[in-house]
Amino acid sequence: MNQDAPTIKVLSTHAVVEVLGELGPAFERASGYTLSCGYDPASAIRRRIDGNEEFDVAIVTRTVIGDLARQGKILAETCVDLGRSGLGVSVRKGAPRPAVSSVEDFKRALLSAKSIVRSAEGTSGQYFMTLLERLGIAGDMRDKIRLGYSGRIAELVARGEAELAVQQVSELLPVAGTDYAGPFPPELQLYTVFSAGAGADCKNRAAAKAFIDTLAAPAAAALFKSKGLEPAR
Numbered sequence: 001m002n003q004d005a006p007t008i009k010v011l012s013t014h015a016v017v018e019v020l021g022e023l024g025p026a027f028e029r030a031s032g033y034t035l036s037c038g039y040d041p042a043s044a045i046r047r048r049i050d051g052n053e054e055f056d057v058a059i060v061t062r063t064v065i066g067d068l069a070r071q072g073k074i075l076a077e078t079c080v081d082l083g084r085s086g087l088g089v090s091v092r093k094g095a096p097r098p099a100v101s102s103v104e105d106f107k108r109a110l111l112s113a114k115s116i117v118r119s120a121e122g123t124s125g126q127y128f129m130t131l132l133e134r135l136g137i138a139g140d141m142r143d144k145i146r147l148g149y150s151g152r153i154a155e156l157v158a159r160g161e162a163e164l165a166v167q168q169v170s171e172l173l174p175v176a177g178t179d180y181a182g183p184f185p186p187e188l189q190l191y192t193v194f195s196a197g198a199g200a201d202c203k204n205r206a207a208a209k210a211f212i213d214t215l216a217a218p219a220a221a222a223l224f225k226s227k228g229l230e231p232a233r
Helices: 014-031 042-050 062-070 103-112 123-135 138-144 154-158 205-216 218-226
Strands: 007-012 034-039 057-061 080-085 087-092 116-119 145-148 164-168 178-183 192-198
Touching: 007 014, 007 042, 007 205, 014 034, 014 080, 014 192, 014 205, 014 218, 042 057, 042 062, 057 062, 057 205, 062 192, 080 205, 080 218, 087 123, 087 154, 103 123, 103 138, 116 123, 116 154, 123 138, 123 145, 123 164, 138 145, 145 154, 154 164, 154 178, 192 205, 205 218
Parallel strands: 007 034, 007 057, 116 145, 116 164
Antiparallel strands: 057 192, 080 192, 087 164, 087 178
16 A cells, blocks of 8 residues: 555444445455544434544545535535435344334334334434324334434344334344344335545545545445445435
């Protein structure tokens, strides 16, 4: 690796941790660049960027990347959609997996659970709370909800601190000590598109663009899919 080559600072949502864990080292070997990745929910990354934190590439939700581009903090011409993930449910490894394929099954699973962990500020957690209202069970669920403040909230399920976890499928699948029960029913599903873009003040635009191009290359599509991310539509 060329020690004089730049380090690419990446601010990324947890949805692509597994992808970057595999793709990142291969990119470093092929390019000579070094990646420095930090992970946070998209809303937290937006606050960091709004606070003028230096970065080269951001990987966040399409909504956040669009807002940052309009503000001139992301180079609009570098923005690209990488994939999308729906929401799902996980349980502790070996525990009975609730049926969640229909709206009635899903509702029954929630009402039967003793506790459910959701993201405190991520897209999945905010949507889940509106979904409880939509299903008419927000009051029944109020005392069952636990908050996961960052990262893979299914880790609380693995530790026995909650019975069910709800989050993006790509964030549920890698968690050791849990079993994936299935996606939300189609009628209730929410897909989040994750996108990448280079910072307007990035120190090396060529390096940032090279990394984004690698993420968006057709050769990476199978890796994204294997980690729970479908092609963006």
